Amino acid sequence: MPIQTNTEALAGEPVPFRSGFVNIVGRPNAGKSTLMNALVGERMSIITHKPQTTRHRIIGILSHEHFQVIFSDTPGYVRDPAYKMHQAMNRFVEGTLEDADLLLLVFDLTEELEETNPVFTMLAAAEAPVLLVLNKMDLVKEQRIQDVYHWWAKRIRIADFIAISALSGENTAELLQKILTYIPQGPVYYPPDQLTDRPERFFVSEIIREKIFLLYAEEIPYSCEVGIESYQETVTKTGEPLVRIQATIYVLRETQKGIILGKGGAAIKKLGMVARMAIETFLQSKVFLETSVKVRNNWRDDERMLQQFGYK
Ligand SMILES: Nc1nc2c(ncn2[C@@H]2O[C@H](COP(=O)(O)OP(=O)(O)OP(=O)(O)O)[C@@H](O)[C@H]2O)c(=O)[nH]1
Numbered sequence: 242m243p244i245q246t247n248t249e250a251l252a253g254e255p256v257p258f259r260s261g262f263v264n265i266v267g268r269p270n271a272g273k274s275t276l277m278n279a280l281v282g283e284r285m286s287i288i289t290h291k292p293q294t295t296r297h298r299i300i301g302i303l304s305h306e307h308f309q310v311i312f313s314d315t316p317g318y319v320r321d322p323a324y325k326m327h328q329a330m331n332r333f334v335e336g337t338l339e340d341a342d343l344l345l346l347v348f349d350l351t352e353e354l355e356e357t358n359p360v361f362t363m364l365a366a367a368e369a370p371v372l373l374v375l376n377k378m379d380l381v382k383e384q385r386i387q388d389v390y391h392w393w394a395k396r397i398r399i400a401d402f403i404a405i406s407a408l409s410g411e412n413t414a415e416l417l418q419k420i421l422t423y424i425p426q427g428p429v430y431y432p433p434d435q436l437t438d439r440p441e442r443f444f445v446s447e448i449i450r451e452k453i454f455l456l457y458a459e460e461i462p463y464s465c466e467v468g469i470e471s472y473q474e475t476v477t478k479t480g481e482p483l484v485r486i487q488a489t490i491y492v493l494r495e496t497q498k499g500i501i502l503g504k505g506g507a508a509i510k511k512l513g514m515v516a517r518m519a520i521e522t523f524l525q526s527k528v529f530l531e532t533s534v535k536v537r538n539n540w541r542d543d544e545r546m547l548q549q550f551g552y553k
């Protein structure tokens with residue numbers, strides 16, 4: 242997309258470098274991850290149609306000759322945290338409120354307007370300006386956009402607003418222009434070719450989790466976590482790059498293990514195949530993926546396991 246900064250208007254003047262932190266918050270399923278991927282131009286965060294897909298804070302870095310914007314995608318803010326995992330997810334969101342130059346509050350235009358929206362409590366602690374991003378404009382009429390904007394404007398202090406479709410890309414270039422007006426002068430925080438701060442194995446576990454969300458029903462995706470036991474970069478006999486990955490899927494109960502495996506192991510075989518293909522695309526390498534399933538009762542409330550899975 243063509244990118245312009247205000248500073249470029251001053252032809253001949255040295256252009257001061259701008260950099261800053263833009264944190265994307267909102268309720269589960271609003272389209273935060275879709276938006277971050279659209280802004281960064283890479284598939285960093287996993288996306289599914291189910292709420293509570295994202296469980297961690299994931300950064301996506303957009304680098305340009307004259308600016309660097311560090312976006313943070315966050316978990317959807319959970320209304321009634323039922324487990325320590327939910328509390329950790331909410332803490333990731335609350336952490337992003339403190340260090341932002343700008344907050345993008347993403348709201349799904351098809352979602353009900355509720356006075357009890359937990360976003361109000363969440364934003365009470367926020368100091369950064371809030372840009373209200375009304376997402377999924379492809380699904381509603383113009384009048385709804387106006388109504389929703391006025392509803393929010395009566396309830397929270399909004400610096401600006403825009404309606405977009407993160408899915409189709411409509412108005413995302415305009416959103417970026419607005420974002421850039423909030424970015425102060427600053428240093429280059431990350432090397433320009435760096436897209437995120439997480440290692441590849443983190444994204445591998447996320448891809449496997451995404452496929453679990455897509456392939457299994459009901460409580461299964463919410464009962465699973467994925468651990469990468471080993472990650473080895475090597476080459477095939479013919480000298481092509483090959484990554485050997487051993488992953489463990491943790492579930493809460495023995496019955497869930499049976500569901501993940503499926504009859505005669507058919508379900509886990511399918512999961513392994515679709516995950517491997519997506520990981521190959523992500524890593525641009527051949528991948529050998531081995532998966533196993535382990536039962537860990539109560540991992541969502543177990544401090545040690547949560548630490549192991551990066552929730553601490
Ligand atoms: N029609 C439409 N669907 C969208 C749009 N943006 C996102 N979606 C869909 O909304 C669903 C949720 O998108 P995500 O990006 O995973 O939402 P999220 O806010 O990151 O969700 P959590 O990680 O669960 O908090 C997916 O099925 C997306 O394809 C949009 O602009 N229009």
Ligand SMILES: [Mg+2]
Pocket residue numbers: 273274275286287288294295314315316317
């Ligand atoms: Mg998400």
